[in-house]
Amino acid sequence: MDNVDNVDTMITMLTPTTSTSAIRTDRANTANTTITVRKAHKIRLHPTAEQEAYLRRACGTRRFIFNWGLAEWQRHYQAGEQPSALALKKLFNGLRGVEFPWTYDVTKCVVEGAFDDLGKAFANFFAKRAGYPQFKKKGRSQESFYLSNDKFTVGDQWVQVPVLGDFIVKQREAQGETVTKRAQLKRRLGKINLAEKLRFTVKTDKTSKILGATIRCEAGWWFLSVQVEVQIAQTPVEGPPIGIDLGFMRLATLSDDTRFENQKPLRHLLAQVRFLNQQLARRQKGSKNREKTKRKLSRLHFRIRCLREDLLHKIAHTITERYSFIGLETLNVRGMFQNRQHALSASDAAIGRLAHLIETKAQTHGTPVQRVGRFFPSTKRCHRCHHVREMAEDERTYVCFNPACGWVGDRDLNAALNILEEALRLSSLSA
Numbered sequence: 001m002d003n004v005d006n007v008d009t010m011i012t013m014l015t016p017t018t019s020t021s022a023i024r025t026d027r028a029n030t031a032n033t034t035i036t037v038r039k040a041h042k043i044r045l046h047p048t049a050e051q052e053a054y055l056r057r058a059c060g061t062r063r064f065i066f067n068w069g070l071a072e073w074q075r076h077y078q079a080g081e082q083p084s085a086l087a088l089k090k091l092f093n094g095l096r097g098v099e100f101p102w103t104y105d106v107t108k109c110v111v112e113g114a115f116d117d118l119g120k121a122f123a124n125f126f127a128k129r130a131g132y133p134q135f136k137k138k139g140r141s142q143e144s145f146y147l148s149n150d151k152f153t154v155g156d157q158w159v160q161v162p163v164l165g166d167f168i169v170k171q172r173e174a175q176g177e178t179v180t181k182r183a184q185l186k187r188r189l190g191k192i193n194l195a196e197k198l199r200f201t202v203k204t205d206k207t208s209k210i211l212g213a214t215i216r217c218e219a220g221w222w223f224l225s226v227q228v229e230v231q232i233a234q235t236p237v238e239g240p241p242i243g244i245d246l247g248f249m250r251l252a253t254l255s256d257d258t259r260f261e262n263q264k265p266l267r268h269l270l271a272q273v274r275f276l277n278q279q280l281a282r283r284q285k286g287s288k289n290r291e292k293t294k295r296k297l298s299r300l301h302f303r304i305r306c307l308r309e310d311l312l313h314k315i316a317h318t319i320t321e322r323y324s325f326i327g328l329e330t331l332n333v334r335g336m337f338q339n340r341q342h343a344l345s346a347s348d349a350a351i352g353r354l355a356h357l358i359e360t361k362a363q364t365h366g367t368p369v370q371r372v373g374r375f376f377p378s379t380k381r382c383h384r385c386h387h388v389r390e391m392a393e394d395e396r397t398y399v400c401f402n403p404a405c406g407w408v409g410d411r412d413l414n415a416a417l418n419i420l421e422e423a424l425r426l427s428s429l430s431a
């Protein structure tokens with residue numbers, strides 16, 4: 001394999017990529033433009049036991065309302081009606097006082113959020129981006145609830161969660177405690193400790209605004225994820241154009257032969273996952289040790305998710321800081337979804353996520369990202385002579401069958417060079 005890689009690099013050096021200068025001159029026009037981008041900042045929460053009880057209750061209420069909405073949706077649909085999340089929310093709010101008074105224990109954002117999610121789940125289903133919405137199961141689905149921007153406040157070290165203080169005070173009173181200075185106590189108890197300061201917004205800062213937030217439990221830890229809209233000045237990048245091939249074996253291969261591996265950085269952690277899975281299989285069902293292993297496993301998965309996300313950010317950052325034009329394949333996420341009956345695998349998700357991060361980061365530099373259609377034969381075509389041949393899934397080396405050419409090299413590098421050429425062609429057509 002090493003030999004092939006060496007040949008590969010040499011040949012790339014001999015065949016320089018096309019028309020770099022044409023792109024560079026275009027770039028000057030986009031300087032000093034201000035754009036609005038959405039960012040999210042995820043902060044660890046340190047709730048007290050009383051506060052955690054509220055967070056759990058809010059997640060449970062959200063789960064209940066979502067499931068209620070889904071069941072009603074199905075019932076209305078079967079009765080020949082056309083259900084909508086908005087109509088169901090109205091129906092729910094009408095019944096709430098009599099049938100579900102306990103839902104008043106938590107903020108009404110939970111109701112709003114649950115029906116928003118239901119609407120989105122069906123919109124994704126109708127657009128064939130996702131399967132039919134499923135009922136949420138305790139412990140199995142991700143536990144979270146939404147806060148709308150006018151219902152919470154973020155300070156330096158805390159977030160004020162609506163109805164939280166009230167909830168705790170009522171609980172204390174129900175246990176026979178006499179509460180004095182109610183309002184003051186409610187305010188104090190309603191503030192949950194933040195592990196770090198919110199990065200983007202300052203109250204006096206007019207260039208950014210908070211859109212909303214989600215509180216979520218992952219691997220037994222609580223997080224606040226704040227969505228912010230910020231205005232930023234685009235900073236153009238000097239550099240050559242690049243084509244990117246995204247794949248399962250190697251996450252990204254660039255047309256200048258820069259390579260980003262997928263699993264390698266996480267290899268020893270993935271080995272630990274396998275070990276813990278084996279251990280879990282040996283543990284007795286319902287035993288304490290089994291619970292311990294389960295918790296270890298979920299924390300490990302969480303760590304892997306964080307590292308992967310971090311890795312993807314770094315790759316996207318490296319790419320967008322270095323090149324002034326990006327050619328990218330249009331990903332057939334829908335096709336991938338239909339192929340596998342279940343949810344996207346981690347590497348499927350990584351590919352889509354990386355493409356998304358590259359696009360958003362490129363936007364901050366005003367770097368054009370040109371998508372290449374998914375029927376373009378990037379893998380089958382020889383980038384040097386355009387001869388097309390069939391390629392098996394497991395063929396890692398491209399060998400050109402055209403006797404006049406005979407190029408031999410890395411499969412993904414060939415694809416990246418094809419993507420670059422096609423992307424430059426398409427962008428010159430639209431210019």
Ligand SMILES: [Zn+2]
Nearest residue numbers: 382385400405
């Ligand atoms: Zn060829």
